[in-house]
Amino acid sequence: MSVSTLNVTVWNEFRHEKKPGLIQEIYPQGMHQTIAEFLRADAGLKVRTATLDEPEHGLTEAVLAETDVLLWWGHMAHGEVNDEIVARVKQRVLDGMGLIVLHSGHFSKIFKSLMGTTCNLKWREMGERERLWVIDPSHPIAEGLPEFFEVPHSEMYGERFDIPAPDALVFVSWYQGGNVFRSGCCFSRGRGKIFYFSPGHESYPIYKDANIQRVITNAVFWAAPSNGPKPKFGQEKVPLENVPAE
Amino acid sequence: MSVSTLNVTVWNEFRHEKKPGLIQEIYPQGMHQTIAEFLRADAGLKVRTATLDEPEHGLTEAVLAETDVLLWWGHMAHGEVNDEIVARVKQRVLDGMGLIVLHSGHFSKIFKSLMGTTCNLKWREMGERERLWVIDPSHPIAEGLPEFFEVPHSEMYGERFDIPAPDALVFVSWYQGGNVFRSGCCFSRGRGKIFYFSPGHESYPIYKDANIQRVITNAVFWAAPSNGPKPKFGQEKVPLENVPAE
Amino acid sequence: MSVSTLNVTVWNEFRHEKKPGLIQEIYPQGMHQTIAEFLRADAGLKVRTATLDEPEHGLTEAVLAETDVLLWWGHMAHGEVNDEIVARVKQRVLDGMGLIVLHSGHFSKIFKSLMGTTCNLKWREMGERERLWVIDPSHPIAEGLPEFFEVPHSEMYGERFDIPAPDALVFVSWYQGGNVFRSGCCFSRGRGKIFYFSPGHESYPIYKDANIQRVITNAVFWAAPSNGPKPKFGQEKVPLENVPAE
Amino acid sequence: MSVSTLNVTVWNEFRHEKKPGLIQEIYPQGMHQTIAEFLRADAGLKVRTATLDEPEHGLTEAVLAETDVLLWWGHMAHGEVNDEIVARVKQRVLDGMGLIVLHSGHFSKIFKSLMGTTCNLKWREMGERERLWVIDPSHPIAEGLPEFFEVPHSEMYGERFDIPAPDALVFVSWYQGGNVFRSGCCFSRGRGKIFYFSPGHESYPIYKDANIQRVITNAVFWAAPSNGPKPKFGQEKVPLENVPAE
Numbered sequence: 001m002s003v004s005t006l007n008v009t010v011w012n013e014f015r016h017e018k019k020p021g022l023i024q025e026i027y028p029q030g031m032h033q034t035i036a037e038f039l040r041a042d043a044g045l046k047v048r049t050a051t052l053d054e055p056e057h058g059l060t061e062a063v064l065a066e067t068d069v070l071l072w073w074g075h076m077a078h079g080e081v082n083d084e085i086v087a088r089v090k091q092r093v094l095d096g097m098g099l100i101v102l103h104s105g106h107f108s109k110i111f112k113s114l115m116g117t118t119c120n121l122k123w124r125e126m127g128e129r130e131r132l133w134v135i136d137p138s139h140p141i142a143e144g145l146p147e148f149f150e151v152p153h154s155e156m157y158g159e160r161f162d163i164p165a166p167d168a169l170v171f172v173s174w175y176q177g178g179n180v181f182r183s184g185c186c187f188s189r190g191r192g193k194i195f196y197f198s199p200g201h202e203s204y205p206i207y208k209d210a211n212i213q214r215v216i217t218n219a220v221f222w223a224a225p226s227n228g229p230k231p232k233f234g235q236e237k238v239p240l241e242n243v244p245a246e
Numbered sequence: 247m248s249v250s251t252l253n254v255t256v257w258n259e260f261r262h263e264k265k266p267g268l269i270q271e272i273y274p275q276g277m278h279q280t281i282a283e284f285l286r287a288d289a290g291l292k293v294r295t296a297t298l299d300e301p302e303h304g305l306t307e308a309v310l311a312e313t314d315v316l317l318w319w320g321h322m323a324h325g326e327v328n329d330e331i332v333a334r335v336k337q338r339v340l341d342g343m344g345l346i347v348l349h350s351g352h353f354s355k356i357f358k359s360l361m362g363t364t365c366n367l368k369w370r371e372m373g374e375r376e377r378l379w380v381i382d383p384s385h386p387i388a389e390g391l392p393e394f395f396e397v398p399h400s401e402m403y404g405e406r407f408d409i410p411a412p413d414a415l416v417f418v419s420w421y422q423g424g425n426v427f428r429s430g431c432c433f434s435r436g437r438g439k440i441f442y443f444s445p446g447h448e449s450y451p452i453y454k455d456a457n458i459q460r461v462i463t464n465a466v467f468w469a470a471p472s473n474g475p476k477p478k479f480g481q482e483k484v485p486l487e488n489v490p491a492e
Numbered sequence: 493m494s495v496s497t498l499n500v501t502v503w504n505e506f507r508h509e510k511k512p513g514l515i516q517e518i519y520p521q522g523m524h525q526t527i528a529e530f531l532r533a534d535a536g537l538k539v540r541t542a543t544l545d546e547p548e549h550g551l552t553e554a555v556l557a558e559t560d561v562l563l564w565w566g567h568m569a570h571g572e573v574n575d576e577i578v579a580r581v582k583q584r585v586l587d588g589m590g591l592i593v594l595h596s597g598h599f600s601k602i603f604k605s606l607m608g609t610t611c612n613l614k615w616r617e618m619g620e621r622e623r624l625w626v627i628d629p630s631h632p633i634a635e636g637l638p639e640f641f642e643v644p645h646s647e648m649y650g651e652r653f654d655i656p657a658p659d660a661l662v663f664v665s666w667y668q669g670g671n672v673f674r675s676g677c678c679f680s681r682g683r684g685k686i687f688y689f690s691p692g693h694e695s696y697p698i699y700k701d702a703n704i705q706r707v708i709t710n711a712v713f714w715a716a717p718s719n720g721p722k723p724k725f726g727q728e729k730v731p732l733e734n735v736p737a738e
Numbered sequence: 739m740s741v742s743t744l745n746v747t748v749w750n751e752f753r754h755e756k757k758p759g760l761i762q763e764i765y766p767q768g769m770h771q772t773i774a775e776f777l778r779a780d781a782g783l784k785v786r787t788a789t790l791d792e793p794e795h796g797l798t799e800a801v802l803a804e805t806d807v808l809l810w811w812g813h814m815a816h817g818e819v820n821d822e823i824v825a826r827v828k829q830r831v832l833d834g835m836g837l838i839v840l841h842s843g844h845f846s847k848i849f850k851s852l853m854g855t856t857c858n859l860k861w862r863e864m865g866e867r868e869r870l871w872v873i874d875p876s877h878p879i880a881e882g883l884p885e886f887f888e889v890p891h892s893e894m895y896g897e898r899f900d901i902p903a904p905d906a907l908v909f910v911s912w913y914q915g916g917n918v919f920r921s922g923c924c925f926s927r928g929r930g931k932i933f934y935f936s937p938g939h940e941s942y943p944i945y946k947d948a949n950i951q952r953v954i955t956n957a958v959f960w961a962a963p964s965n966g967p968k969p970k971f972g973q974e975k976v977p978l979e980n981v982p983a984e
Contacts, residue, residue, distance in 0.1 A: 094363060094408070096876070116362035117340060117435050120479040128485065131978070133651045133672050134967050138834070138926040142966030147652065148978075159625045159664065160477035160639065162340070162436055167411055168905070168926075172651065172664060172672045177485030180625050180666045188876040188906075189363050190408055228880030229872050231406035233366040239374065239423030240869070240886075342630070377732070379897045379918050380721050384588070384680040388720030393898065394732075405871045405910065406885065414659070414680075418897065418910060420918045426871050426910045434630040434660075474634030475626050486623070486640075586855060586900070608854035609832060609927050612971040620977065652969035654832070654928055659903055669977030681855050682900055723898035725858040731866065731915030 005046050006224050009067040010036045011059065013074040014051040016202045023202045031073055031200075031207055038213040045220065052077055057085050064088060069098035069220045072105045073200065086110050094190030095230070098223025100216065103200030106157075111196070114189050115163050121181070122158035128176040130154035130199065132183055132211075139170045141184065141195065141218045149211040155201035157181045163196070171215075173198065184215065191228055195219040251292050252470050255313040256282045257305065259320040260297040262448045272451045277319055284459040291466065298323055303331050310334060315344035315466045318351045319446065332356050340436030341476070344469025346462065349446030352403075357442070360435050361409050367427070368404035374422040376400035376445065378429055378457075385416045387430065387441065387464045395457040401447035403427045409442070417461075419444065430461065437474055441465040497538050498716050501559040502528045503551065505566040506543040508694045515694045523565055523692075523699055530705045537712065544569055549577050556580060561590035561712045564597045565692065578602050586682030587722070590715025592708065595692030598649075603688070606681050607655050613673070614650035620668040622646035622691065624675055624703075631662045633676065633687065633710045641703040647693035649673045655688070663707075665690065676707065683720055687711040743784050744962050747805040748774045749797065751812040752789040754940045761940045769811055769938075769945055776951040783958065790815055795823050802826060807836035807958045810843045811938065824848050832928030833968070836961025838954065841938030844895075849934070852927050853901050859919070860896035866914040868892035868937065870921055870949075877908045879922065879933065879956045887949040893939035895919045901934070909953075911936065922953065929966055933957040 012032035016023045027034055032049040039047045050058025052074070064070075070089065074081065086109045093099045093114065101111045106119045130151040134142045158179030164187070171184030183198040197215060199206050206212055258278035262269045273280055278295040285293045296304025298320075310316075316335065320327065332355045339345050339360065347357045352365045376397040380388045404425030410433070417430030429444040443461060445452050452458055504524035508515045519526055524541040531539045542550025544566075556562075562581065566573065578601045585591050585606065593603045598611045622643040626634045650671030656679070663676030675690040689707060692698050699705070750770035754761045765772055770787040777785045788796025790812075802808075808827065812819065824847045831837045831852065839849045844857045868889040872880045896917030902925070909922030921936040935953060938944050945951070 114362040116360045118479075120477075122479060122482050124482040124485070126485065131670060135651055135674070136657070136926065137652060137929045137966030137969060138931055138964055139966060140964045143964050145967055147967045147969055156482070158482065159627055160475075160479075160629060162477065162479070164410060164433070164435060165413055165628070165660070168657070169661070172674075174666060174670060174672045177482075178623055178666060179482075179486060180664045180672050182627070182664075187410070188874065189410060191875045193876055226876055226878045226881050228875030228877060229406075229883055229885045231366075231408065231875060231885055233364075233368060233406075233408070236368050236370040236402070236404065236423075236425075239370065239372065240425060377916060381897055381920070382680065382903070383683045383720030383723060383898060384685055384718055385720060386718045389718050391721055393721045393723055405873055406875060411874070411907070414903070415907070418918045418920075420912060420916060424869060424912060426912045426918050428873070428910075434628065437629045439630055472630055472632045472635050474629030474631060475637055475639045477629060477639055606854040608852045610971075612969075614971060614974050616974040616977070618977065648974070650974065652967075652971070654969065654971070656902060656925070656927060657905055669974075671974075671978060679902070681902060721898075723858075723900065725856075725860060725898070725900070728860050728862040728894070728896065728915075728917075731862065731864065732917060 005044055006068045006220065007066050008039055008045050008047045008069050008071070008220055009063060010039070010047060010049045010071045011073065012049065012051050013077050014053065015077055016075065026205045031202065034207045035071060035216065039217060039220065042217055052080060057081060059085050059089060061088065064092045064097070067092070067097055068225055069100065069223045071100045071102060072108060072110060073102045074108045075104035075202065078108050081109055083109070086113060090114060093192035093194065096191040096225040096227070098192060098220070098225065099194045100219050100223060101194065101196045103198055106196065114194060117164060118162045121161045122179065124156040124177060126177070127153040128156055131174040132171045132199070133174065134170065135172050136168060136170050139168055140222045141170050141215060143218050144214055145211060151199050151206055151209065153204045154199060154206070157183070157198045191226065191230065193223045195223055251290055252314045252466065253312050254285055254291050254293045254315050254317070254466055255296055255309060256285070256293060256317045257296045257319065259323050260299065261323055262321065269448045277448065277453055280453045281317060281462065285463060285466065288463055298326060303327060305331050305335060307334065310338045310343070313338070313343055314471055315346065315469045317346045317348060318354060318356060319348045320354045321350035321448065324354050327355055329355070332359060336360060339438035339440065342437040342471040342473070344438060344466070344471065345440045346465050346469060347440065347442045349444055352442065360440060363410060364408045367407045368425065370402040370423060372423070373399040374402055377420040378417045378445070379420065380416065381418050382414060382416050385414055386468045387416050387461060389464050390460055391457060397445050397452055397455065399450045400445060400452070403429070403444045437472065437476065439469045441469055497536055498560045498712065499558050500531055500537050500539045500561050500563070500712055501555060502531070502539060502541045502563045503565065504541065504543050505569050506545065507569055508567065518697045523694065526699045527563060527708065531709060531712065534709055544572060549573060551577050551581060553580065556584045556589070559584070559589055560717055561592065561715045563592045563594060564600060564602060565594045566600045567596035567694065570600050573601055575601070578605060582606060585684035585686065588683040588717040588719070590684060590712070590717065591686045592711050592715060593686065593688045595690055598688065606686060609656060610654045613653045614671065616648040616669060618669070619645040620648055623666040624663045624691070625666065626662065627664050628660060628662050631660055632714045633662050633707060635710050636706055637703060643691050643698055643701065645696045646691060646698070649675070649690045683718065683722065685715045687715055743782055744806045744958065745804050746777055746783050746785045746807050746809070746958055747801060748777070748785060748787045748809045749811065750787065750789050751815050752791065753815055754813065764943045769940065772945045773809060773954065777955060777958065780955055790818060795819060797823050797827060799826065802830045802835070805830070805835055806963055807838065807961045809838045809840060810846060810848060811840045812846045813842035813940065816846050819847055821847070824851060828852060831930035831932065834929040834963040834965070836930060836958070836963065837932045838957050838961060839932065839934045841936055844934065852932060855902060856900045859899045860917065862894040862915060864915070865891040866894055869912040870909045870937070871912065872908065873910050874906060874908050877906055878960045879908050879953060881956050882952055883949060889937050889944055889947065891942045892937060892944070895921070895936045929964065929968065931961045933961055
């Protein structure tokens with residue numbers, strides 16, 4: 001198995017951080033830069049960023065064609081994401097590009113379109129403690145983690161989370177206020193792999209946490225294109241039984 | 247457990263059968279009537295039909311509100327199904343109505359929207375034999391069936407079938423021409439349950455087959471609303487830990 | 493679909509309750525009698541009990557042959573359950589009998605044998621509050637329940653729970669002390685269905701709780717034999733392609 | 739992500755190949771040597787072999803402790819495998835070692851013990867054609883494969899295959915004689931990953947086929963230990979809520 005460099009694109013709505021205030025103080029360059037920075041610490045990753053206000057949201061055909069794994073953070077401007085770009089991203093995921101959806105990205109057009117459900121949930125913002133338990137220690141995304149780890153101040157995301165049952169459930173979160181959440185969920189769609197990871201509220205420095213960084217880095221490698229066969233769809237004219245395999 | 251009557255609506259595009267020819271000869275009243283008829287043989291089911299060319303495609307708010315399980319057959323006119331009606335049906339599925347998608351319904355707007363993938367597949371029309379194997383004999387949809395049964399003349403639907411991995415895989419089909427297909431697939435979405443069943447090409451009298459009828463009848467009972475809790479989504483203001491449960 | 497009466501056998505180790513003290517005060521006739529009693533309130537169920545100290549643990553060939561769904565509560569005497577009886581129960585599960593494993597039954601021979609893993613977990617006994625969240629509102633076991641409900645005093649069972657990923661995850665529990673648990677898990681094995689449900693510590697009157705009773709009653713109906721085909725295993729001498737289906 | 743060399747042990751019963759005849763002609767050094775040889779072609783793998791008739795079947799504590807992924811081929815002598823060695827292998831799988839079970843290994847003690855079911859199936863030996871379809875092109879085990887490939891002469895293994903529903907289904911086989919089979923199945927158990935792959939009958943040179951070799955090589959990398967957390971089981975004395983995470 002040859003291991004080559006993975007091309008990663010970190011997409012961020014990048015609106016919260018442009019306004020003076022707490023969020024900007026935590027992420028003066030934007031969350032995408034913080035995320036890109038810790039990913040770049042891994043020699044196997046080549047990382048670029050893209051944001052909503054760039055032309056084509058920074059997700060041109062050329063950028064996507066070169067992207068192995070795309071990370072997605074959005075919140076206040078989901079509705080401003082162009083439907084054509086959403087369709088383009090979806091096509092790339094179905095064709096093999098990995099997609100990592102972060103926090104409030106649960107309500108992004110791209111995630112809802114790939115899940116087929118509302119992706120709705122409960123939420124509460126009072127800075128309570130979140131504890132993430134590793135439910136599946138056999139999963140590559142759990143590599144190098146402790147049995148559980150904490151986000152000291154988190155926005156609560158709680159069940160019922162209206163998603164299809166994930167193909168693998170890696171994390172379940174406990175919240176101080178009495179809620180639970182499937183906080184790390186894996187899905188396969190088409191030839192692509194998708195990981196949803198819930199921590200990442202903009203008002204807390206969550207992407208600076210070592211365990212969170214570890215999860216996201218692991219997820220990038222897990223979501224890398226598998227290069228399985230590209231299916232040929234449509235009409236078959238000759239019964240295959242009489243045709244030798246390729 | 248009280249067992250009450252289930253309200254079933256059989257929806258059919260009903261276009262093929264309106265043209266003189268082979269299909270009309272097999273299903274002079276339309277496939278929906280044949281399906282409705284065998285379902286009515288079960289005393290626990292109250293069955294109505296609806297078709298594309300009725301006002302609102304026969305799927306008014308009132309009809310859907312009264313429907314426990316909806317069956318869907320469409321093919322040549324998927325594009326004519328109104329997007330608002332599709333959204334209405336989707337909402338009802340997520341709210342608990344069962345949905346049984348038949349044959350070429352794999353390409354219907356409602357199925358693609360609920361799956362989040364292309365739902366594409368291979369196909370070949372030469373009347374070859376299909377043999378359906380029961381993969382999961384523990385599943386209620388397999389009740390009363392033999393280990394395998396055959397459709398003597400079938401349109402081939404073959405893998406790769408571009409759907410999410412089903413929550414349960416009940417049937418896998420073998421085709422004389424060399425293909426296989428996940429022909430009976432269960433999914434949960436929201437509070438609703440979905441069953442996709444591939445046999446049912448319009449040019450063969452497949453819905454008159456006793457095993458096929460058994461599968462569809464079993465599926466209707468399986469897909470009945472579970473009446474699980476209706477989730478409350480959105481903001482929670484008070485930490486639940488300090489609030490007694492209902 | 494004809495709905496006939498289900499034959500249910502409630503099996504209990506019945507040792508804790510024989511000793512004077514708190515447990516006996518809560519369950520003077522044994523937990524099995526409390527469970528049998530609320531199940532009998534459903535007209536569709538015909539319920540008997542069986543306990544460890546009866547001959548063949550009350551699980552003779554004849555009793556098992558007549559049992560549609562078996563409930564299992566054991567704790568201090570797992571090792572005393574005869575291996576032959578375990579093999580007999582396992583055979584019946586694989587042949588279609590439903591099995592509902594309660595609380596400390598996670599460590600029973602029968603459950604470990606069917607799961608293939610250690611079924612180990614974390615536990616803590618300090619009477620803390622447990623809150624069960626419905627994760628899958630489409631599931632029949634969630635019928636009639638609120639979004640979440642509580643056990644005011646519970647023994648904590650916490651992740652990592654060493655089981656295979658369940659085929660459906662119905663409940664996740666939150667514990668006051670900081671743990672989470674997959675507290676309601678569905679599995680199919682052979683032609684049989686298995687439900688593991690964790691609440692039920694002997695020192696608290698948990699089986700007298702209306703929501704708990706509802707879950708167990710729902711689970712009995714869900715686990716009823718599906719009467720899918722009984723597979724024929726072993727050598728096939730003639731290629732089926734040339735043999736008409738049954 | 740650092741990628742280091744994986745230590746692979748290929749275990750073979752090695753009985754068929756010791757008797758003069760067809761099988762010995764195909765695999766004069768034993769199937770394990772053929773398998774070891776193609777795995778060694780990958781620079782990332784360090785491969786050793788072990789066989790039934792070696793002391794401790796070649797699976798000493800030391801060998802297993804150094805093994806990242808174990809391959810298992812057995813058939814006529816399943817009963818001769820020592821129960822203690824089986825328990826030792828199982829413990830290692832639950833602790834993270836990958837396990838790849840080949841062909842007639844479906845009936846090995848280790849596989850049955852990990853699955854919890856009979857692992858029984860249908861079989862027919864007449865050298866018919868098998869066609870393996872890739873069902874999940876997103877899966878790493880499908881890397882570099884065509885949509886389908888063939889084994890020109892194969893022993894038929896057919897459904898019903900009495901296993902738990904796999905966590906991922908990668909291949910489904912079509913057989914000329916009219917059967918289908920879930921021929922490539924992934925499972926997680928404990929911290930370990932298991933892949934069952936059905937082609938590999940001893941009387942045909944199946945392990946010399948390039949696609950088969952590709953699948954097995956891919957599977958070795960997929961099954962590599964994830965190094966997720968090692969769970970701590972048993973009693974917790976202090977409520978975690980008041981204890982900071984590690």
